[in-house]
Amino acid sequence: MRFQTKIGRSVAVAATVMGLGAFSVAAAQDVSPEHLAAAKAALNALGINSQFDEILPNQADLVQSQMTQVYPNYHSLIDEVVTDTAIALAPRRADLENEGAQIYANIFTQEELQQLADFYSSDLGQKFIQYGPIAARELSQAGDIWARGIARDLNQQAQEELNTRIAEQTGSAPAPQ
Template identity: 85%
Template sequence: MKTKSRFGLSVAIAATIMGLGAFSVASAQDISPEHEAAAKAALQALGINNQFDEILPNQADLVQSQLTQVYPNYHSLIDEVVTDTAIALAPRRADLEKEGAQIYANIFTAEELNQLAEFYSSDVGKKFIQYGPIAARELGQAGDIWARGIARDLSQQAQQELNRRIEADGGTPVEATEIPAVPAQ
């Protein structure tokens, strides 16, 4: 459950960063070492760096599976080659962490990054990382339920008031069963 919660938070953060595409990584060369260190600390506190660790093993498993389908008689050799290649590529993981830190440093000041790292390293910050996605999902569900109730009540009450005004004007009201319920968005 903890992994899924961190994944949900990271997806949200990644979506936010992608939405802020106006910030260029190219301007990262202006970032001081202290600013970059603060960004790395914030990424670590958010648990994002841990997910970077999963990328290479996951991709190695995928490549191994694909190669085994093509060359089923060479499973052992494929395992050895993919493992050796993955180990050779492992040092590149630091590049991803540096790029992530530069992205955060382009968006947040060093002081803000230090505040984020401090908060997300605290007990309440860790709890937010763990349970924030659950709370967000439940809040979304509560909003959906509320929206459906409001849609139902709005439709019924508007229909009743419309019929009252049509009757007052001498017209014939429409049966409420003839009007479909308005679905919640």
């Protein structure tokens, strides 16, 4: 369940960032330190920053696996080298958090970010983070079911009405399709 929540939140964030592509870090506006702090607080409340924690360990596992395939006799040494290198790269994690804060600061005002942080830090906001993706998925499924039912009924009723009108115009029922 927690994995699905992370995926749902990741998808929502990616869609938001992609949908607002006109805003970019490259075209970053000057924002105050307070504005960036509000953006970081919002990202933390949304749980986005904690998702960044998995990137380096996942990439280290991938690199270690790839190197072990090439050099199978050096598994212990590869483990040591990759772990040491990953630890050396860990401080760069803050760069990603800062970039995320800059992106949000370019899109939202400081006040809006504070409102987001307040809401998503609340019990209701946390419940929304946890269950929002589930509700969205179920709503999408309900929409799909409804659309299929409407398509079926529309087709059936339109066909019946067409047959009636053709029969009125020609005096005989059309051949079934």
